[in-house]
Amino acid sequence: MKNDATVNGTLVAADWVLPVASPAIKHGAVAVHEGQIAWVGKLEEAPAEVAGWPIERHAGILTPGLVNGHTHLQYTGFVELGRGSYTSFEHWSEEFEVFYDAVTDPAEWGVAAREGAQLALRSGSTAFAEIVTDEPARGTLAGFGLQGIEYLEAIGETEARWGSGGREAFTAWLDQASECVVGVSPHAPYSLDGEVIRELTELARARGMRIHSHVGESSVEASLYDFGNRDVLEIYGDMRDEFALIRGGGTGLSTARYAESIDLLGRDSHLAHGIYLDRADRDLLRETGTRVALCPRSNRVIGLAAAPVGDYLREGHEFAVGTDSLSSSPSLDLLADVAALAELATAQGYADDDLHERLLAAATLGGAAVLGRDDLGALRAGMRADLAVFDVRVAEGEDARRALVERGEGSCTLTVIGGTVRFTRGAIVSA
Numbered sequence: 001m002k003n004d005a006t007v008n009g010t011l012v013a014a015d016w017v018l019p020v021a022s023p024a025i026k027h028g029a030v031a032v033h034e035g036q037i038a039w040v041g042k043l044e045e046a047p048a049e050v051a052g053w054p055i056e057r058h059a060g061i062l063t064p065g066l067v068n069g070h071t072h073l074q075y076t077g078f079v080e081l082g083r084g085s086y087t088s089f090e091h092w093s094e095e096f097e098v099f100y101d102a103v104t105d106p107a108e109w110g111v112a113a114r115e116g117a118q119l120a121l122r123s124g125s126t127a128f129a130e131i132v133t134d135e136p137a138r139g140t141l142a143g144f145g146l147q148g149i150e151y152l153e154a155i156g157e158t159e160a161r162w163g164s165g166g167r168e169a170f171t172a173w174l175d176q177a178s179e180c181v182v183g184v185s186p187h188a189p190y191s192l193d194g195e196v197i198r199e200l201t202e203l204a205r206a207r208g209m210r211i212h213s214h215v216g217e218s219s220v221e222a223s224l225y226d227f228g229n230r231d232v233l234e235i236y237g238d239m240r241d242e243f244a245l246i247r248g249g250g251t252g253l254s255t256a257r258y259a260e261s262i263d264l265l266g267r268d269s270h271l272a273h274g275i276y277l278d279r280a281d282r283d284l285l286r287e288t289g290t291r292v293a294l295c296p297r298s299n300r301v302i303g304l305a306a307a308p309v310g311d312y313l314r315e316g317h318e319f320a321v322g323t324d325s326l327s328s329s330p331s332l333d334l335l336a337d338v339a340a341l342a343e344l345a346t347a348q349g350y351a352d353d354d355l356h357e358r359l360l361a362a363a364t365l366g367g368a369a370v371l372g373r374d375d376l377g378a379l380r381a382g383m384r385a386d387l388a389v390f391d392v393r394v395a396e397g398e399d400a401r402r403a404l405v406e407r408g409e410g411s412c413t414l415t416v417i418g419g420t421v422r423f424t425r426g427a428i429v430s431a
Contacts, residue, residue: 005420005421006419006420006421007032007056007385007387007416007419007420007421008032008033008034008035008385008419009032009033009053009054010031010032010053010054010055010056011029011030011031011043011046011050011053011054011055011056012029012030012031012032012056012058012062012387012389012416013027013028013029013030013043013055013056013057013058013062014028014029014057014058014059014060014061014062014389015027015058015059015060015061015393015394016028016060016061016062016394016400017029017030017040017061017062017063017379018061018062018063018360018379018400018401018404019040019064019378019379019380020063020064020360020361020364020365020377020378020379021365021378021379021380022040022378022380024399024400024401025040025041025042026042026400027042027043027044028040028041028042028043028062029041029042029043029046029055030062030379030385030387031046031050031053032385032387032416032419033050033419034419035384035385035418035419035420036382036383036384036385036419037379037380037381037382037383037384037385038050038381039381040379040380040381043055058389058413058414059391059393059413060389060390060391060392060393060411060413061389061390061392061394061400061403061404061408062379062387062388062389063124063360063364063379063387063388063389063390063404064364064376064377064378064379064383064386064387064388065124065125065126065127065147065364065376065386065387065388065415065416065417066123066124066125066126066127066334066335066363066364066367066388067125067126067127067128067148067320067363067364067365067366067367067368067371067376067377068120068125068127068128068129068148068321068322068323068332068334068367069129069270069272069293069319069320069321069322069366069367069370070129070131070212070272070273070293070295070320070322070323070324071116071120071128071129071130071131071322071323071324071325071332072130072131072133072324072325072327073112073113073114073116073117073120073128073130073137073140073325073332074109074110074112074113074116074132074133074134074136074137074325075112075116075325075326075327076112076113076115076116076119076325076326076332077103077108077111077112077115077326078096078099078112078325078326078327079326080099081095081096081099081327081328082301082325082326082327082328082329082330083330084301085301085303086301086302086303087303088218088219088302088303088304089217089218089219089232089302089303089304090218090220090231090232090234090235091303092301092302092303092328093235094235096327097235099327106134106135106136107136108136109133109134109135109136109137110136110137110139110140112137113136113137113140114140114143114144116140116325116326116332117140117141117143117144117146118144119331119332120146120323120332120334121144121146121415121422121423122412122415122423123331123332123333123334123335123410123412124334124335124388124389124390124412124415125332125334125388125415126146126147126376126386126388126415126416126417126422127146127147127148127367127368127371127373127376127386128141128146128147128148128149129148129149129151129183129212129270129293129320129322129367129370129371130148130149130150130151131150131151131153131185131212132150132151132152132153133153133155135173138150138152138178138180139178139179139180141180142178142179142180144422145417145418145420145422146417147371147373147376147384147386147417148180148181148371149180149181149182149183149210149212149371150178150180150181150182150183151182151183151184151185151210151211151212152170152173152174152182152183152184152185153185153186153187154166154170154184154185154186154187154192154196154200155187155188155191155192156187156191156192156236156239157170157192157193157196158192158193158196158239158242158243158244159193159195159196159244160242161242162193162195162196162199166196167199170200171203174203174207182209183204183209183210183211183212184200184201184203184204184209184210184211184212185211185212185213186200186201186211186213186264187213187214188213188214188215188217188221189213189215189221189225189255189258189259189262189264190218190221190224190225190232190233190243190245191233193243193244193245194244194245194258194261194262195244195262197213197262197263197264198262198263201262201263201264201269202263204268205268210268210269210270210370210371210372211264211266211268211269211270212269212270212271212272212370213259213264213269213271213272214271214272214273215255215256215259215264215271215272215273215274215277216255216256216271216273216274216275216276216277216281217272217273217275217276217304218232218276218304219276219304219305220232221255221276222254222255222276223250224245224246224250225245225250225251225253225254225255225257225258226250226251226252226253226254227249227250227252228245228246228248228249228250229250230246233246254278254280254281255276255277255281256277256280256281256282256284256285257281257284259271260284260288265284265285265288265290266288266289266290267288267289267290268372269290270290270291270292270293270320270370271285271290271291271292271293272292272293272295272322272324273292273293273294273295273298273299273304273307274292274293274294274307274312274319275299275304275305275306275307275308276305277308279311279315282308282311282312282315282317283315285317286315286316286317291317291318291319291320291366291369291370292312292317292319292320293319293320293321293322293367293370294307294309294312294319294320294321294322294337294341294362295307295321295322295323295324295329295337296309296337296340296341296344297323297324297329297330297336297337297340298322298323298324298325298328298329300340301328301329301330302328306344306347306348307341307344308348309341309344309345309348309350310344310345310347310348310349310350311348313345313350313352313355313358314350318362318366318369319362319366320362320363320366320367320369320370321334321337321338321341321359321362321363321366321367322334322337323336323337333409333410334363335363335390335404335405335408335409335411336409336410337363338359338360338362338363338405338408339405339406339408339409341359341362342355342356342359342405342406345359356399356401356402356404356405356406357401359405360401360404360405364376364377364378365377365378384417384418385416385418385419386416386417386418387414387415387416388412388414388415388416389412389413389414390404390408390411390412390413391411391412391413392404392407392408392411413425
């Protein structure tokens with residue numbers, strides 16, 4: 001690797017190049033100039049203007065930097081929680097509160113978030129839909145040169161609490177200067193009153209900010225929206241009876257219909273998990289342009305049902321992939337979740353030949369889409385030079401995309417962001 005930790009003015013070559021938006025290239029290369037991609041193609045066919053550039057050859061597969069569609073890096077220190085076994089979202093939530101309340105020094109959130117960023121860089125991720133619950137975790141993406149959005153999270157706000165200082169506090173938080181793009185995260189339709197979520201989405205849209213929430217993550221969530229079942233709110237104790245859905249006995253609406261009624265759906269919004277949604281709910285997401293970030297390994301740890309990835313694929317959804325956090329997932333390696341999605345889709349009867357192509361697209365272009373970015377997630381001239389290399393050997397006659405999906409976990413050897421090397425051969429290059 002060059003001494004100045006950059007690949008600008010270089011042809012980055014690999015056994016295989018997967019541009020994502022175009023066919024795989026055997027013995028391919030990417031020319032990088034001033035942080036952008038200048039050319040992509042077969043190394044032997046490099047045009048005259050780049051043919052004389054230095055070549056850095058890598059074994060394996062070169063791809064765009066991966067885009068993680070749902071993270072909470074501040075919970076990287078909750079590894080022990082993520083190694084547990086749980087019977088439901090509610091069971092896991094009770095244990096999560098124990099870990100959360102045990103953090104007495106707020107600075108720990110920033111330390112954990114930075115550790116998480118390093119782990120993600122080591123697995124080829126370069127951009128994130130990152131949810132921030134506590135202020136000290138802010139700024140992590142910018143600090144490591146990472147792309148993406150820091151979604152500031154609102155949670156546990158009833159109309160009364162929101163009107164008694166919650167609104168002013170959250171607005172002041174949004175007003176703070178930030179080195180990173182900021183979004184708004186109403187935690188979930190069950191953890192905030194509907195009128196509060198309407199205000200939050202209106203606030204985000206008035207400022208041109210994107211929206212990210214958790215929807216369809218609990219098996220009993222739908223019964224709250226339908227008839228006011230309190231089970232998903234047990235963690236709030238006596239406070240649960242303050243929520244409008246409890247006081248009003250629900251709304252009679254399904255999960256997605258309720259989310260739509262409080263202005264949570266739209267092309268500027270994406271949802272995490274999306275497990276407990278029926279066909280009508282999923283159709284509504286597609287019709288409103290609302291994408292989902294699927295987090296299969298997190299769901300497995302928590303004890304949830306498998307996400308209906310086969311249905312999402314068959315029904316024509318475009319989605320993203322997320323790792324969630326180490327409080328509910330074994331690692332921040334996005335390709336491990338991609339592999340889990342492939343296993344689930346196959347088990348659910350999805351047999352089309354495009355499975356691996358679509359899942360790789362979900363982990364790149366799909367993630368870029370939920371961030372509202374058109375300069376990430378693919379290798380083509382004019383895009384940001386965000387690259388990753390994976391030491392995966394492709395057998396003769398094997399599809400390189402399938403090889404990466406099935407064997408890419410733990411194989412990253414190079415991560416580049418905007419032409420700058422951020423990880424190589426086990427070492428982080430400081431921001």
